[in-house]
Amino acid sequence: MREITFEAVKNAVKTNLIKINYNLDDSFVKRLEDARDRESQSVSKSILDDIIENQKIARRGIIPLCQDTGIVVAFVEMGRNIFFDGDIGAAINAGVSAAYEEGYLRKSVVKHPFNRENTKDNTPAVIHTKLTKGEEIKIKLAAKGAGSENMSKVVMLKPSDGIEGVKQLVKDTIFKAGGRPCPPIIVGIGIGGNLEKSALLSKEALLRDLDDQSSDPTIRDLENTLYDEINALGVGAMGVGGDITCMGVKINYYPMHIASLPVAINIQCHANRHDEVIL
Amino acid sequence: MKKLTPPISNETVQSLRVGDKVLLSGTIYTARDQAHMRLVNEENPSFDLNGAVIYYVGPTPARDGEVIGACGPTSSYRMDSLAVPLMERGVKMMIGKGNRGKDFRESMQKNNAVYMIATGGAGALLASKIKKRELLMYEDLGPEAIYKLDVENFPCFVAYDVHGNSLFKGDDNA
Ligand code: SF4
Numbered sequence: 001m002r003e004i005t006f007e008a009v010k011n012a013v014k015t016n017l018i019k020i021n022y023n024l025d026d027s028f029v030k031r032l033e034d035a036r037d038r039e040s041q042s043v044s045k046s047i048l049d050d051i052i053e054n055q056k057i058a059r060r061g062i063i064p065l066c067q068d069t070g071i072v073v074a075f076v077e078m079g080r081n082i083f084f085d086g087d088i089g090a091a092i093n094a095g096v097s098a099a100y101e102e103g104y105l106r107k108s109v110v111k112h113p114f115n116r117e118n119t120k121d122n123t124p125a126v127i128h129t130k131l132t133k134g135e136e137i138k139i140k141l142a143a144k145g146a147g148s149e150n151m152s153k154v155v156m157l158k159p160s161d162g163i164e165g166v167k168q169l170v171k172d173t174i175f176k177a178g179g180r181p182c183p184p185i186i187v188g189i190g191i192g193g194n195l196e197k198s199a200l201l202s203k204e205a206l207l208r209d210l211d212d213q214s215s216d217p218t219i220r221d222l223e224n225t226l227y228d229e230i231n232a233l234g235v236g237a238m239g240v241g242g243d244i245t246c247m248g249v250k251i252n253y254y255p256m257h258i259a260s261l262p263v264a265i266n267i268q269c270h271a272n273r274h275d276e277v278i279l
Numbered sequence: 280m281k282k283l284t285p286p287i288s289n290e291t292v293q294s295l296r297v298g299d300k301v302l303l304s305g306t307i308y309t310a311r312d313q314a315h316m317r318l319v320n321e322e323n324p325s326f327d328l329n330g331a332v333i334y335y336v337g338p339t340p341a342r343d344g345e346v347i348g349a350c351g352p353t354s355s356y357r358m359d360s361l362a363v364p365l366m367e368r369g370v371k372m373m374i375g376k377g378n379r380g381k382d383f384r385e386s387m388q389k390n391n392a393v394y395m396i397a398t399g400g401a402g403a404l405l406a407s408k409i410k411k412r413e414l415l416m417y418e419d420l421g422p423e424a425i426y427k428l429d430v431e432n433f434p435c436f437v438a439y440d441v442h443g444n445s446l447f448k449g450d451d452n453a
């Protein structure tokens with residue numbers, strides 16, 4: 001039995017959240033540079049230039065990438081063979097609170113749907129916990145802004161709508177969202193399970209590596225065709241028209257009821273802030 | 280590339296076309312959701328709305344010695360209906376991100392105003408163009424309070440011009 005302390009979890013979460021709010025992942029920056037080189041429309045190209053320049057300035061550690069430093073999402077895997085004395089959710093929230101204060105990040109969480117009173121430390125995070133084998137705690141963290149989250153949705157399609165129905169839904173959603181979710185975007189799609197499971201799958205899909213491809217051939221094909229067809233919509237960076245609308249499409253699926261075809265679409269903006277900590 | 284200094288005149292609004300890149304230098308004012316709700320009922324705002332430029336933004340906290348934190352634009356559509364009475368009172372330019380509704384666009388044309396977008400998510404880059412910040416109204420709103428910003432070569436693009444054109448691909452079908 002390995003012991004992992006409250007402080008260790010808190011500090012790891014804090015450090016990681018500050019890091020992702022100032023440093024866009026190197027491989028993602030490379031993809032943005034590629035996208036900029038491929039873009040043929042001048043306004044869209046100039047916006048991609050701004051986005052690349054922006055992350056260079058943020059990297060100096062003084063000003064975060066984006067003013068919407070998001071609500072924190074955490075996917076926690078707790079190894080069965082560790083000893084953690086306390087509430088893992090509380091430890092994560094303590095890390096969030098410290099990160100948003102010490103990292104000069106914006107506190108964007110309100111307590112109540114209608115009185116909209118700010119919680120003042122960006123807690124609580126949205127936390128999903130799972131028990132696994134082993135001697136580790138693994139925490140996937142994301143700082144999710146509202147611009148792209150607000151353009152996301154779950155729709156209960158009919159099984160007969162099939163692949164074409166899913167494609168149409170995804171493309172309509174992205175076309176209508178236009179510049180609001182800050183394209184170029186990453187699209188996470190969850191298919192199956194039920195209402196809440198599909199939403200969770202779509203969020204997990206967003207956290208996959210952009211090089212990762214689905215092991216299921218039909219799903220992999222769908223990821224690839226949707227990638228091409230979304231870019232063919234011509235929405236462009238910030239919706240101004242262009243060749244680059246999305247940087248990746250990831251689909252996760254799960255078995256479902258014979259009568260259901262739930263589809264969730266979760267959109268991630270170019271401020272693609274997520275990482276993983278292992279303790 | 281056009282260089283402009285507020286206040287913005289009717290002639291300037293007329294001369295701008297969709298896709299034009301503009302570098303703003305001078306004074307602009309921040310306001311987003313809550314500030315708009317109050318401002319529309321304000322009889323004597325502490326700045327002149329005539330020819331004013333409003334920037335939809337809610338920055339991160341500034342570090343000691345810094346003018347401002349990250350301060351990219353927020354989504355403009357939430358301010359659509361509240362922007363109408365402000366344009367009627369002389370606001371000439373609004374800066375935000377993303378598409379806006381039909382009613383907003385009609386009112387914009389009627390009131391001879393223009394809608395600009397700044398690069399969403401470019402909070403650090405845009406912060407580097409802000410030279411001075413002064414609290415003007417509604418301190419209790421925190422990051423949503425109204426600030427007067429002195430900007431230098433603040434980059435933005437004309438998204439809706441007064442002649443009825445749109446920069447956005449999705450607008451005809453949304
Ligand atoms: S959608 Fe993303 S990039 Fe755009 S403002 Fe929100 S968090 Fe920032």
